[in-house]
Amino acid sequence: MQLLEFQAKELFREYGINLLDSISSTNIEEGRKHAKELGYPFVIKIQVPVGGRGKAGGIQKCQNDDEFELKYPQVMDLTIKGEKARAILLEKMADIKKELYLSLFLNRSKRCYTIIASAEGGVEIESVKNQVIKEVGLGDVSDELAKEVAKEIGLEGKTADGFVDTLKKLSRLTIEKEAELAEINPLAIMQDDTIMALDGKFVTDDNSNFRHPELQKYQEKTEIEEQAEKSGFSLVELDGDIAVVGNGAGLVMSTLDMLSDNGGKPACFLDVGGGATTESVYEALTLISRIRRVKGILVNLYGGIVKTTVVAEAFLKAYEDNLIDLPVFARLKGTESEKAKEMLEGSRTKIFTSVEEAINAAVMGIKK
Amino acid sequence: MTDIFGLLKGKPEDLDYKKKGVIVQGITGAYGSLHAHNMITYGTNVVAGVTPGKGGQKFEDKVPIYNTMQEAVDATGAKISIVFVPAKFFLGAAKEALESGIKLLVAIPEHVPIRDTMEALDLANQKGAVIIGPNTPGIMIPELIKIGIMPAMPFKAGKIAVLSKSGTLLYEISDALTNSGFGQSITIGIGGDPINGTRLIDAFDMVKDISDLEGLVIVGEIGGDSEEMLAQKIIDSGFKKPTVAYIAGRAAPKEKRMGHAGAIVMGTYGSAESKVSMFNKANIPVAKRPAEVPVLLAGKMEKSD
Numbered sequence: 001m002q003l004l005e006f007q008a009k010e011l012f013r014e015y016g017i018n019l020l021d022s023i024s025s026t027n028i029e030e031g032r033k034h035a036k037e038l039g040y041p042f043v044i045k046i047q048v049p050v051g052g053r054g055k056a057g058g059i060q061k062c063q064n065d066d067e068f069e070l071k072y073p074q075v076m077d078l079t080i081k082g083e084k085a086r087a088i089l090l091e092k093m094a095d096i097k098k099e100l101y102l103s104l105f106l107n108r109s110k111r112c113y114t115i116i117a118s119a120e121g122g123v124e125i126e127s128v129k130n131q132v133i134k135e136v137g138l139g140d141v142s143d144e145l146a147k148e149v150a151k152e153i154g155l156e157g158k159t160a161d162g163f164v165d166t167l168k169k170l171s172r173l174t175i176e177k178e179a180e181l182a183e184i185n186p187l188a189i190m191q192d193d194t195i196m197a198l199d200g201k202f203v204t205d206d207n208s209n210f211r212h213p214e215l216q217k218y219q220e221k222t223e224i225e226e227q228a229e230k231s232g233f234s235l236v237e238l239d240g241d242i243a244v245v246g247n248g249a250g251l252v253m254s255t256l257d258m259l260s261d262n263g264g265k266p267a268c269f270l271d272v273g274g275g276a277t278t279e280s281v282y283e284a285l286t287l288i289s290r291i292r293r294v295k296g297i298l299v300n301l302y303g304g305i306v307k308t309t310v311v312a313e314a315f316l317k318a319y320e321d322n323l324i325d326l327p328v329f330a331r332l333k334g335t336e337s338e339k340a341k342e343m344l345e346g347s348r349t350k351i352f353t354s355v356e357e358a359i360n361a362a363v364m365g366i367k368k
Numbered sequence: 369m370t371d372i373f374g375l376l377k378g379k380p381e382d383l384d385y386k387k388k389g390v391i392v393q394g395i396t397g398a399y400g401s402l403h404a405h406n407m408i409t410y411g412t413n414v415v416a417g418v419t420p421g422k423g424g425q426k427f428e429d430k431v432p433i434y435n436t437m438q439e440a441v442d443a444t445g446a447k448i449s450i451v452f453v454p455a456k457f458f459l460g461a462a463k464e465a466l467e468s469g470i471k472l473l474v475a476i477p478e479h480v481p482i483r484d485t486m487e488a489l490d491l492a493n494q495k496g497a498v499i500i501g502p503n504t505p506g507i508m509i510p511e512l513i514k515i516g517i518m519p520a521m522p523f524k525a526g527k528i529a530v531l532s533k534s535g536t537l538l539y540e541i542s543d544a545l546t547n548s549g550f551g552q553s554i555t556i557g558i559g560g561d562p563i564n565g566t567r568l569i570d571a572f573d574m575v576k577d578i579s580d581l582e583g584l585v586i587v588g589e590i591g592g593d594s595e596e597m598l599a600q601k602i603i604d605s606g607f608k609k610p611t612v613a614y615i616a617g618r619a620a621p622k623e624k625r626m627g628h629a630g631a632i633v634m635g636t637y638g639s640a641e642s643k644v645s646m647f648n649k650a651n652i653p654v655a656k657r658p659a660e661v662p663v664l665l666a667g668k669m670e671k672s673d
Contacts, residue, residue: 002623050623051635106482108562108592108630111489126635138486178483180562181634205562207629208481210456234627236620249560249627250534250589253616258657260619269620271627302536302543303519333543356657 001204004047006089007218008182008200015173017166017184018196022091028072034090035068044068046075047087049220051124051201056080061093082239086220094198099186100153100163101128103201104139104170106180113139113174115167119153122186141171162195163187177215178208224290231283233272240265242362243288246300247276255300255355264363267294276301281314282323289324296327298362300355303334308351312340315349329362331355370498372554372574375447375472376513389415389446390515391470393437393453393461395427400452403476403517404431407450410514416440437461437468450474450506450515458502459484466495474515475501475565479629485563492565499565503628504557505535516557526551528665529575531568532587533558533594533628537616540658541587548662553578560628562591568598576607583610583665586652590617591630591638599646610668613647614655615640 003011006024013019023034024047035042046058053059058078060071076085101121107114115134116125132152134145146167150160166187174182183201190196204215221229228235234249244259244266246252252271259266268291272280281299288294301311311332318324328349332340341351352358378385390407394400395417404427408414416434417427423435434440437449449470453461455477465473466488473492480502492499500507506516510523518535522543528550532538538557545552556571558564566574568586575581584607588595595615602611618640620626622633633639644654653668655661 106562109567109594109597111486111563111567124635138483178481180482203634205482205629206625207455207479208483211481234625236624236626238621246536248534248536249631250532250537250587250616251540253534253589253620253626253631254537254540254614254658256620257616257618261656266619269626302540333540354659356659 001206001215001219002049003202003204003218004049004086005045005200006047006087008202009197011173011177011202012197012200015169017169018162018194020092020094020196020198022089024087024089026087028076031072031088031090032068035065038090038092040064041093043091043093044071044075045089045091046078046080046085047089048080048083048085050081050083053080094188094196095191096188097191097193098189100189101125101185102167102170102187103181103183103185104136104141104174104179105183107135110135112137115141115149117149117153117167119155125183125185136171139171139175141168143168158193159189159195162193166195166197177212178205179203180205224287228270228287231280231287233270233284233287235271235287236269237291238266238268239293240267241293241295242366243267243270243291243294243297244300245270245272245284245288245297247272247302251300251302255298255359258355259298259359259362262359262363264298264359264366267291276303276311278310278314278317281311282317285314285318285324294326296329296362296366297324298358299328299330299332300358301330301332301334303332308332308334308337308340309343312343312349312351315344316347319347327365329358329365331358369573370570373578376507376509376515384413386512387413388448388513389413389444391415391437391440391444391446391449392417393449393451393465395419395431395433395452396422397452401427403452406520407514410520412513412515415444415446437464437470441468441470447471448474448515450476452476455479455481455502459488462488462499463491466491466497471497473497473499473565474506475499475504475559476506476517478503478560480561482561482563485561485565489563489565500556501559501561501565503561504559505538507554507556509554510552518555518557522546523555524551525553527553527580527582528585529553529578529581529583530555530585530587531558531571531575532556533560533589533630534587534616537587537614537658541585541614541661544659545585545662545665548666550583550662550665553581558594560589560630562630564594568594569601572598572601576605581609583612583669585661585665586611586613588613588615588643589628589631590615590620590626590640590643591628591632593637593642595643596646599650599652602652603650608672610665610672611652612655612661612664612668613652614658614661615643
């Protein structure tokens with residue numbers, strides 16, 4: 001999961017990484033209290049799980065009560081790259097000398113953790129110049145290596161010491177919480193040459209969640225996504241009107257692509273996992289019935305050994321139970337497909353032999 | 369470099385030529401027993417199963433079950449194992465297998481923590497062993513040996529190598545290839561996790577020198593940069609066999625995990641555009657739909673004739 005800035009900073013604080021004073025809130029009443037505690041001037045920062053907040057107006061300086069009353073609701077109401085504010089962070093203003101970049105991330109192709117550091121931070125990683133890159137195995141950064149990195153990005157004396165300390169703490173945090181990415185950008189050198197983390201990005205490995213009950217409070221899932229997880233499905237909600245269901249992540253992604261190529265708009269990505277049974281397909285339809293914007297369902301099941309009649313039963317049962325009243329466009333590859341077609345005759349489920357035909361029918365059917 | 373055919377098939381002078389032994393770890397579980405059965409039906413020589421506490425029993429009255437991998441390996445001399453244990457027990461099972469002398473470990477479980485995969489991989493490197501997966505459908509030489517969970521139906525013996533991150537897309541595309549007359553010499557599931565025991569480039573190394581290879585199909589998806597690395601490697605190595613790619617996830621939103629733990633675009637890292645443009649640079653056409661793969665492959669073959 002990807003943590004919000006203030007959540008990442010909670011972890012940074014726990015591990016002793018230097019931070020400015022800050023407090024998060026979810027409404028203006030709370031925010032007013034925090035403003036008093038913190039004292040002006042401070043910065044109002046929107047908390048969303050995407051970058052580009054500054055450009056979108058999600059980070060605003062605030063000097064007094066009047067500005068606070070004006071800007072807090074403005075920032076709270078922003079939508080950035082489709083993401084609404086989860087919270088607002090008020091953070092003391094910083095007197096910065098220089099902005100650095102520092103991250104530890106899982107390098108997938110090299111299959112090790114990698115440090116990226118630069119003396120030119122504060123911009124998105126793709127634009128960070130003069131990157132110093134070091135591979136560090138499972139993420140453990142030695143004193144020696146940290147000093148080498150500090151030297152290579154041109155730090156000396158007190159700032160170098162502060163940087164080394166931060167990098168080592170970030171390494172311990174990455175290992176202990178099993179992160180895929182821990183990024184501080186910018187990492188600032190203050191006027192007094194101390195080092196401070198001004199922003200934080202932290203992505204953990206979902207598959208290690210069972211070892212980290214302490215991180216569960218950061219889990220952010222819609223009710224439907226949570227239900228899907230319980231059923232052992234993976235579901236991603238999208239904003240279109242055709243629900244896409246299939247077995248296997250690759251196959252469902254491929255179906256989304258083809259649907260989009262043909263002018264359809266997917267409402268969700270739903271992978272019911274390797275096999276397909278009457279129960280799993282019925283459960284998938286139950287989930288979809290709760291997504292209001294859905295006008296039709298596109299099903300793509302590739303079952304080498306799956307009986308399509310078993311899947312047909314799930315559709316029939318869903319209509320019978322009044323679970324859904326939506327048209328279903330299904331491509332079912334498997335055995336007994338002729339019999340499945342017969343079973344579904346007269347229902348709102350149409351079966352196709354190729355996915356292309358099912359997609360065309362879905363796009364046309366929804367337009368009507 | 370791994371001699372994958374040596375491991376899976378062996379040499380004509382070997383006593384177990386074309387019937388290399390495979391041990392199934394977790395053979396008594398629901399999933400393990402179903403697929404052990406299917407593998408045996410396919411013709412794979414399953415020589416032993418391992419389930420702690422069930423040693424001495426037999427699977428389907430034939431295959432001996434042992435309590436530990438060491439016992440199973442000592443009794444059978446097998447060099448290949450396939451793991452069906454739950455994700456949180458994967459690391460333990462993998463260590464046991466590698467310590468016992470297994471040289472090819474096929475890791476089926478999904479949701480293995482990244483750190484566990486990396487630790488298993490470290491040990492495999494020390495032992496000179498290969499891990500396929502985790503979160504893989506497995507590896508097979510059609511009509512000879514199947515070590516995995518793939519259905520038999522889509523595959524046919526032939527001369528095309530198929531490398532795939534996804535399971536169902538491997539079946540779908542192999543099916544399309546088979547229907548167009550392109551059998552497969554080998555299919556390797558890389559797996560959908562961020563860290564792969566065998567990366568696309570490693571799998572490419574395993575197949576690139578097959579003497580009668582007629583073509584290569586790469587089935588990738590968003591996330592990471594293993595497709596880009598492979599494209600670069602194909603350019604650098606001067607590999608000239610007809611090659612076609614498919615990339616799933618063009619329409620996926622950024623920063624969202626699309627089912628597979630590894631299928632996530634972060635910024636531009638892992639995007640479909642990046643992969644497609646690298647394949648284009650390597651002069652490898654990228655199919656828009658799975659059904660288009662055999663069409664593009666046939667086109668490539670005509671040109672190379």
